[in-house]
Amino acid sequence: MWKGRFQEATADLVEQFGESISFDWRLYSYDIAGSIAHARAQVSAGLLTTEEFTAIESGLHEIEGEIERGEFQFSTALEDIHMNIEAELTNRIGAAGAKLHTARSRNDQVATDTRLYCRTEIDLILELIEGLEAALLSQAEKHAATVVPGYTHLQRGQPVTIGHHLLAYVEMLARDKTRLLDCQKRLNVSPLGSGALAGSTINLDRQQIADELEFAAVTTNSMDAIADRDYIAELLFDLALVGAHLSRLSEDFILWSSSEFGFCTFSDAHTTGSSLMPQKKNPDVCEITRGKTGRLYGNLTAILTAIKGLPLTYNRDLQEDKEPLFDSIDTIKLTLRVNAEMIAAMTINEAVCEAAASDPLLLATDLADYLVKKGIPFRQAHELVGKAVAESVARKIPLDKLDLSEVDKAYGEDAKDVFDLNTALKARTNPGAPSISNVKSQVKRWQG
């Protein structure tokens, strides 16, 4: 492609070191769509005849079909997807193919391709997040009233329900979706026409190209359009955060499925055994999800590091944007799919949950609230209940079996009623609190 200036061929090792075709081939359909839009604008500018355009368009479609069917021979000597396609097109159609690159550079081409790729992939990821949400929602609906301890510091805190716990993740995922949509909106801008860095003396209709590719606008600074990869960093952050949420969910599930908790059981199909210990049923999907989140963070770090020291505009370092991008997208898609499937098939062990939730200490705070309702300041009520708990521990008598009126005269006969879980949950009706009716109406709201 640059034979005019060079006398020597590229060294084999340099070719091997610099090629990106082994991974950027997957941008082919976006590259071809961009080329067709660019060629059509050349027709409008009187630079290509309609016959030449037709040859370009059908040649590109032919190549696209061959790539799709795995019949196309990629060449590492041609470095990347852009040159592989263009060279082959020119091979096939001759002069018209050689005109295609007028007023264009691989720099605006690659920025266009990756933006189009991200735009499409975000749609697919949004759908997969919705699939995971649906699995969480169906379990939340089934277990809107299955009471379990809620934890802070992994110590039992207050009663919640499985439904409420799972809905917390639906909230996180819903915010993740808005972040992805926002990212998609910001990246949906056409860089084509920015050329290598300074536009071109040949002015093609950038708006026409943008319209054909369904971009919402054209970029307004050619240097920014070429050098910028913040849309990739932003997307990788959004995906890293989806990973963080799934990793926390995994951690909850790993605990829940342990013999120590026993709140849930995963299906055989979504667990693995041990080659040595015959009794084992391991939550590998959860563990791998937790592990893969590390990759998502690593990919984000890779792109941020790649761009931090680059002078404007294009530097070849930017070629390193694609592998982390592709990896995060592949990783999150598979992770979302397998988790949705696993959650849909998971069993919640209601009796075990109920036994854990029957711990009267979960209602110690409610007992303090009871005293507050009798006119005692909260700090004082907290101390009184703390003393009752200490006594219950010391005398090995569960808090709900202790004669509270003996501990302090502030407690009335009705203090015992505090230890009814149903009453305790029913009282939590404020927005966001885990009353069963709240949980049910949240499930309905999300199911829309």
Ligand code: ARG
């Ligand atoms: N393969 C290159 C990349 O991914 C395309 C742009 C090449 N531009 C250049 N000036 N060498 O970044």
